[in-house]
Amino acid sequence: MRFIKAVPQLILVPAAVLGAAALVLFLIGAAQDYLYPPEHGPREYASIEEAGDELGFRVVVPTYFPSYLAWPPGVIRGQLLPSSRVETVYNAPNGGYPVLVISQVVADSDELPVPLPWVREVLEERAVVIGENRGTRLTATGEDGQPLNGAYWRSGGFYFIVVTSRAASELLSIASSM
Amino acid sequence: MLFFNSFWGHYFTQAVVYSIVTLAVVETLVAAWRLREALARIKLRFLALLLPVACPPLFFLIYPPRHDFSFREQVALLDINTWLRLELGGGIAVWHLAAAGLGITAIVFLARDVLPIVRHYLGRRHLSFPIVEEGRFPRLDAALAGLPEKAAIPRPAVRLSPDKLPVAYTSGRGTLVVSAAMIDLLDDDELRAVTGHEIAHLSRRVGWISRALLVLRWLQGYNPLAILVFHLIVNDSEKLCDDMAAGYSGRRLSLTSGLLKIFQRSTGETLPEVEIRRPVKPVNGLEDVANRNLVKERIKRIVHGDAAGVPYPNFRVVVTGVMLAALLFLIV
Numbered sequence: 008m009r010f011i012k013a014v015p016q017l018i019l020v021p022a023a024v025l026g027a028a029a030l031v032l033f034l035i036g037a038a039q040d041y042l043y044p045p046e047h048g049p050r051e052y053a054s055i056e057e058a059g060d061e062l063g064f065r066v067v068v069p070t071y072f073p074s075y076l077a078w079p080p081g082v083i084r085g086q087l088l089p090s091s092r093v094e095t096v097y098n099a100p101n102g103g104y105p106v107l108v109i110s111q112v113v114a115d116s117d118e119l120p121v122p123l124p125w126v127r128e129v130l131e132e133r134a135v136v137i138g139e140n141r142g143t144r145l146t147a148t149g150e151d152g153q154p155l156n157g158a159y160w161r162s163g164g165f166y167f168i169v170v171t172s173r174a175a176s177e178l179l180s181i182a183s184s185m
Numbered sequence: 186m187l188f189f190n191s192f193w194g195h196y197f198t199q200a201v202v203y204s205i206v207t208l209a210v211v212e213t214l215v216a217a218w219r220l221r222e223a224l225a226r227i228k229l230r231f232l233a234l235l236l237p238v239a240c241p242p243l244f245f246l247i248y249p250p251r252h253d254f255s256f257r258e259q260v261a262l263l264d265i266n267t268w269l270r271l272e273l274g275g276g277i278a279v280w281h282l283a284a285a286g287l288g289i290t291a292i293v294f295l296a297r298d299v300l301p302i303v304r305h306y307l308g309r310r311h312l313s314f315p316i317v318e319e320g321r322f323p324r325l326d327a328a329l330a331g332l333p334e335k336a337a338i339p340r341p342a343v344r345l346s347p348d349k350l351p352v353a354y355t356s357g358r359g360t361l362v363v364s365a366a367m368i369d370l371l372d373d374d375e376l377r378a379v380t381g382h383e384i385a386h387l388s389r390r391v392g393w394i395s396r397a398l399l400v401l402r403w404l405q406g407y408n409p410l411a412i413l414v415f416h417l418i419v420n421d422s423e424k425l426c427d428d429m430a431a432g433y434s435g436r437r438l439s440l441t442s443g444l445l446k447i448f449q450r451s452t453g454e455t456l457p458e459v460e461i462r463r464p465v466k467p468v469n470g471l472e473d474v475a476n477r478n479l480v481k482e483r484i485k486r487i488v489h490g491d492a493a494g495v496p497y498p499n500f501r502v503v504v505t506g507v508m509l510a511a512l513l514f515l516i517v
Contacts, residue, residue: 010497017500024213025508028206029262032516036263043271063266064254091254113254164253 049086058083058093066093067111067167071184073177075099076106090114094124107181110168114161123157125149125170137182138162144175158182189269189280195252196241197287197407198265203237203513204410210509218495221486223425225498227394230421232506233414234401240513251517262515287407294406314344314362322368328377329384335433336388351447353379355386370450374436375443381430382440386422388429394422420479427487441487448480 052058059066062085072078077100085093092112096105105125114120123129126147135144135158142160149155149172156178157170169182188194211233220226244251257264269280319326325343333340341361346352351367361383371379385391398418405411431437495501 013496017497018504020217021210021214021501021505021508024210024217025512028210029512029515032206032262032512036261036267039267039271060270063257063264063270091258113258115255115259164250164255 047086047088049084052083052085054079055083055095058085061085062087062091062093064091064113064165066095067109067165067185068095069109069181069184071180073180075173077101077103081105090120092121106173107169107171109185110166112166112168113164114166115164117161119159119168120166121168123147123159123168123170125155126157127152135179137179138185142167142182144179146175188284189266195266198269198283199241199516200237200405201283201287201408201410202263202265202516203240204233204405204408204414206513206516207233207236207509208410208414210512211505214501214505218501220495220498222494222498223421223428224390225495225501227418227421227425228498228502229505230414230418231397231401232502232509234398234405234411234418236506236509236513237408237411238401238404240510243510244514248514251514257517260515261517262512264517266517286409290409290412291407294412298402298406314346317343317345317363322365324373324376325363325368325380327373328380332377332381332384332433336384336429338384338387338389341384341387350451352451353383353447355383359387361387366450367447370446371443372439374434374439375446377434378430378436378440379443379447381433382426384433385426385429391422391426391429394418394425398422420482423479424483424486427483431487437487437490441484444480444484444487448477452477 052061055066055068066083066085076097078097080095081098082096083093084096085091090113092110094108094110097107097109098104099106108124110121110124112120123145126145127150129145129147132143132145135142137158137160140160140162142158145157145159147155147157147170153172155170155172156175157168158178159166159168160182161167167182167185169178169185171178171181189198211229214220215226215229220229250256257266269278269283271279273279273282317325329340329343339359341355341359343361343363344356346362346364348364349366350364351370352362352364353367354362356362361380363380367379368376386395398415402411402415427440430440434440
């Protein structure tokens, strides 16, 4: 009985102190957005590291990196607002044409958050397992009519979209290595 | 900045920020609950050492998406990395200062904590001190009589320090080191009270506290806040041993006068307020002042019997720990 009488004081005091601490933390977090508002709209980055630092998340790069891709990526384009995303375009070596595009979009919903890059018309879609994630593999035609292979899936709070002009087997190797 | 985006970078910065938050909350609660009992304070303050170490891996295990960008953007109360990236001007960002802080703390930790302990274990100076056989100092034997039983430990090995100053400390497992100067300086009651304090250090309870404290301190050699918490708990441990010694000997005031005599003989100082105000020496000044203040605080506490317990101390620790963990979960 004595314990029950004491419980409110035993719980309310730490609850009040922690509530005040939470408020202070929230205000500190909000103060930064207020003092240094993040930039709106897309911009290009000079490197993967710069993009990661600016955007605040790790920009995923495939570990399977065949010789028909040049490093570093030809284009690294991203934005924080209105929705955080980054798109990296990999060209063929020696200033060649674009071969691979990877979109990494912060998203919670199951719906595809952005249009499929390079794709004019989707010809076929089928379910596929990429690493530990279930996703969708597609064949499509590009803006210039060339055949494309693509895949998209969700993982770790991101939507990943990979589109390449290379074969489907290469697409799956690249996607699985991300 | 790459380092702060890595696993260990996240871990170190989270641990430091968790220490700041936990320490602020714990010290506010110590004041709000008027916690005077040393053991209750130790338990609560241990949260400020334990949670920063344990929470990051625990959170990762129970909820891996917590590291996702969407969690940081939409759920978290505070995203530490957004502050780390902040440019202060002149090419300096917050993460430069954070890296410097972690580095300096790690160097201080190595110099002040690691090297002395390594030297101590390599040297084992106290092991070269002669063992004091029973009967050599009958007054010491009388002072020790019954104390180990009260602390539920075997009789400690007593070694004689050649120090000309009055010293008494415990070292290694079950070793009590005393100097002849201390035995000569104190009267029988004071000697029993002071040795009771040292025996308390050897007790199982205080032994566990010391070991846990050392492990948590060593795990956070990079964390400046951990140094502060460590010293607060060490001071509380001294007070806990005072309480235990007073319980063993039943002579609170003898412990006070014993402490005062040792302090005055060791430092050549007295403790009145006028003495405390003397200018601080630049080298060991802060440590001297801290030591003097601790002795003052302990004496005041023993004299006034200012150690009344609060009800349900363990429940308070558990409730605070759970609530703090919930708050820390929202800091990424």
